[in-house]
Amino acid sequence: GNDQVRFELCAQALNANLKTIAPWRDLEFIEKFKGRQDLIAYAREQNIPIDATPKAPYSVDENLYHTSYESGMLEDPMTAPIPEMFKMTVDPKVAPNESESIRIHFKAGIPVQVSNLSHPQVDETDPLLLFLELNRVAGKHGIGRIDIVENRFVGIKSRGVYETPGGTLLRAAHLDLEGLCLDREVMKLRDSLSVKFAEFCYNGFWFAPEMDFVRHAIEFSQKNVTGYVDLELYKGNVTVIGRYSNVALYSADLASMDLEGGGANIEYNPSDAQGFIRINATRLKAHNLVQKRA
Template sequence: MKIVLAYSGGLDTSVILAWLKEQYNAEIIAYVADVGQQEDWAVIKEKALRTGASKVYVEDLKREFVEEAVFPAIKANATYEYKYLLGTSLARPIIAKKQVEIALKEGADAVAHGATGKGNDQVRFELTYRALAPHLKIIAPWKEDNFFTSRSDLIDFAEKHGIPVPVTKSKPYSMDPNLYHISYEGGVLEDITRSYDSSMFLMGKDPFELDDQVEMVSVSFEKGIPVALNGKRMDPVKLLQEANTIAGRHGIGIVDIVENRLVGMKSRGVYETPGGTLLIEAHKALESITLERDTMHYKQMVEIKFAEMIYYGQWFHPLRVALQSFIDSTQEVVSGTVELKLYRGNCVVVGRASEQSLYDTNLSTFEAGSNYDQKDAKGFIKLFGLPMEVFARKNPWFKK
């Protein structure tokens, strides 16, 4: 039997690699996805081989991640439950897609992942497998009867088998970094009455610990896609990295949220998404002057469903693809530049400009000389309110 394991070199997948080899007497191919974690890939590859992998794939997916997942999400202003910008959710289908490609190339019998049976990642991985290669067997050790029941057990197994892991029992919360964000979950963070420890932040600084410092930044878009910062054009990966640096030093994009997982429970996550927050706030501001009212309002409803589908792991669902087509069509006019002021966790829009701008001072001005005839509003309001007026005459509920 040949199994391709989505491997990170962390506690779970390090133990799982050795466990799979023992339990299934199988050949294990480790697959590592580089979505911007800034790891020592040579060390991780060597660790996988030393732990029992017959072969290790290290795939650079940063550009694919940004162009095929992050930028489409920015076009959609994709946000789950008001705050979460879906950093982990967006990476999983990109990672799983490449895993399937490797499994098919290697003639593997199965794919495996280290997601638990309590989280969302299991769904994101497995729905991608099912959509792209439904014939492959899916192995999820955390959901098997003879696997371990806690991360403390995994640490014991790792110590017994001489597997080095970056987590200890005294600091067991997990981190999941990529180019778009870092998530912190589990361990001490499971006490929702307890504040996070700001020393854990890696992409930026806690805004409450910053000195007074204001920075201006401009973001330019072409058809909804960010293409330049402060007037300097950059390739997608570099642009997101630079946005992270700029926004991170001002504590932009830190979120502490108790969210509703797909499997039915609530969980706490602390997220850093500095560059993503900057880009989405700029994108919203540009849409506010380039999208007409009905399209903008309908898109806002679509955005909620779009974000939910990403969170639920339905990236390759035909409805998500159809919604993306609608969103892309709205972005044909979303080109221009937005200026923002950054200060202690705040990202404030202070200016916007676009050749497609629908903002017309001759219509909106309160001064004399407007092209708008206010007398036209009299008949409009009468007809617009006619159904309410007729109902009120027959049903005077408002008098109670």
């Protein structure tokens, strides 16, 4: 899979003298262990503690950010995951019947504080505790599950089921705050670069020069992404219910349909749109005339 590519590309970038020993590419190893069941049996024989069992027909990888489930029964894209498989989130159907609201603060695009608006005694600023709290509260409400078929770098399609509770909340809040603070054209560039960032990361090019370029560009775009976003959590859903920034590009006066001229700070006359529309309609008129002649 992709893991072997990621690990070895990073190892080579950091220290070209390191030698990688990859059992799954060793002919003697492959001959002895045909698959997961052989590995589970060997671990039992050698008293090696592992979570996997023959009755849990899938593989699990987990870290602070998420848990992934692949292989075994999940290789059939029509087979639904069994309920007891999930480790970080409850089934949305049995999540609490009462919603919960939280506030996530960002500084230059980085989460710096999480406050629970429903339970004010919960207020975290430590980076690790902040993220653990997001994992806890999102998991409690069944938020962060996805089931997808993805394209591996090695050319194989694979089906994976993922839990990313805290990350799902951070993404929802961060994207919303960007909408408040980022310039429109910068957002377009950020959107295109985000796809490349994900591609480089997924394919193992974290230490590549192109990744350095994209990372620095995205970091620069975040310098004014400062403020907070309020989220409501309920049975697998996360909804933005409010946002604030003292460096927002959004202006209520400018957007208002009740206030003429855009307020005191920015002069805007609705009649200005007439010329704007005429200019943008010019090429549409020309295109339509050509189509009629065709």
